[in-house]
Amino acid sequence: MEDCHYFCTLNAHSDKINVAQHQLEHQLQHTINVMYTLSFYSHILHSHIARALLVVAWAALTLTSCVSSSSDDYYASSDCAITAMTIGTLKRTVHSTTTDGRDTTYSVSVAGSAFPMFIDQLRLEIYNPDSLPQNTNVSKVVLSSVTSDGTVFYRTASGTDTLLTTTDSIDFTQPRIFTCLSSDGTQTKIYKVSVNVHKTYSEDFTWITEADDPATFAGVTSQKAFVLNNSLMVFALKDGSPTLLTAATDSPSDWTATPITGLVAMTPEDVVLFNGSFYCADSGNLMISEDGIQWSMVNDHLSIDRMLATGRETIYALSGNDIYCSTDGTDWTLDTSESDMPALPEQNRPSVWSPMSFNDNFSYILIGGTSNDTPCIWRKVVDVNGNDTEPWSLFPQGENGLNIYPALPQSAMVAYDSKILYVGLEGDTLSNFYLSSDGGRNWLEQTTTGNHPANIEAQSFSMTADDDNFVWLITAPSGKVLRGRLNRLGYADNQKIYLKGVRNKE
DSSP, X not given: OHHHHHHHHHHHHHHHHHHHHHHHHHHHHHHHHHHHHHHHHTTTSOHHHHHHHHHHHHHHHHHHHHSOOOSSOOOOOOOOEEEEEEEOEEEXXXXXXXXXXXXXXXXXXXXXXXXXXXXXXXXXEEEOSSOBOTTEEOSSBOEEEEEEESEEEEEOTTSOEEEOOTTOOBOOSSOEXXXXXXXXXXXEEEEEEOOOBOSSOTTSEEEEEEEEOHHHHTTEEEEEEEEETTEEEEEEEETTEEEEEEEETTSTTOOEEEEOBSOSSOOGGGOEEETTEEEEEETTEEEEESSSSBOEEOOSSSOOOEEEEEOSSOEEEEETTEEEEESSSXXXXXXXXXXXXXXXXXXXXXXXXXXXXXXXXXXXXXXXXXXXXXXXXXXXXXXXXXXXXOOBEEOOOSBTTBSOOOOOXXXXXXXXXXXXXXXXXXXXEEOOOEEESSSSSOOEEOOSGXXXXXXXXXXXXXXXXXXXXXXXXXXETTOEEEEEEEGGGGSOXXXXXXXXXXXXXX
16 A cells, blocks of 8 residues: 555646746747747847847746646747837927017926827737927926836837837837837837927917918909808908909919999998808898809898808897897897897997807807997807797996907908907007907907917908918008918828737737
8 A cells, every 4th residue: 555655646746847847848949939939030130139039038937937736837928019009298498579579488397198199900000199288398297107028128219229118218209119028039020119209389389371462452442351162252442343253272463353233331340141142231232142243132021231240050130129030031030138228339340240159059149349439349159949049138248347248450360260250440550369269258368479460451351261261351552462370280191090900810
């Protein structure tokens, strides 16, 4: 019995020895494979990467030898990919002006995590589609986290490849090369990593002078502009006669002047665009035109003194002291107004409508002007469902007499970037822009030179905006045509799909 126990114990130890020998042979073969692979890649990569990988490989082998034996052998994966990357906190220099007019700068922090890095595994590119603000310092970028299948190295500005850690400060003023190697050393992926920074300030406008055409715009004393079907359409009194000035938006230096027929006493300010047709009040008659040139009477059921505004689904006009509205331009009904609302001004009453920011079912319409020489805004809130539509009322302006509606002569306003943009004439020069971000209560003058074209002389002008977020300014008598856009609204919508790709098979 004791001999049997002895031989059983001996056999058990022999089995363990065989298992250990098998594992040792497997590790030895794996070591040979890794060393062979490293010697192969040393011809491709810089020698210090190979040396670093030797350290990684030997560390992995040493760790394996310390693991207790089991039925699961050590496995080194051939998977190879950078799967996530996050930028840490950065510094940005901001240029400003002191109250006494001196230029100054100060530094602010930028949360890099707010600008996600997207990974294109097909093109092997990593970048932030939403560029960092202008003047962000990317010469010392710390990546707060990097996730990968494999070991990651990056190439420094001096051309040295270095094992990546999340404490490294990396110069991203130029794209950097990142290399990911699988843990078994058989696969590699080389990525181009870019940290994008805007070259221009996102909240500035960039302006281009598209035309100087004094021959066409000579004699224009008043005007109002629209964009329809990729055409600029300016209704003008030119040498006292109603005239339509037109140019394509893609060739705004080529203008055509055409006499308007069917209108007796057109005032450009009275022309409105609604549902693809133009409407105008002319000597008490409501007139309509499809092309802006040929005009005809809508009906004679209602005497219309002035066109006031358009909304999302409604057009508004003034008859006597009453405001009427229509959803089709033909049938008109009396609209509601607050009983104490002062009368609307006879002229210089720009209007605009815009959706409410909190709920797209609501919109508001503004009409600017003066009452008893006091700047005023008339406003109406419309609910498309008809439940909470408000009457016309006088909208309170500013606080403590600050930031009130400017009420400049020959002024214009457009809905732009979920705000209201306003400009007028100050003498013979275009004013600064004014911006209302709260639906017409406060009007803030934009004083930085990047927000408006400077020193533009004009005796009359018009302003409109198109579907590509361009603002058009057309002046007379110089015929200067300017096109500008808020830089942020012109940024490209880059690829933002994360593509992890297909993993390498074992």
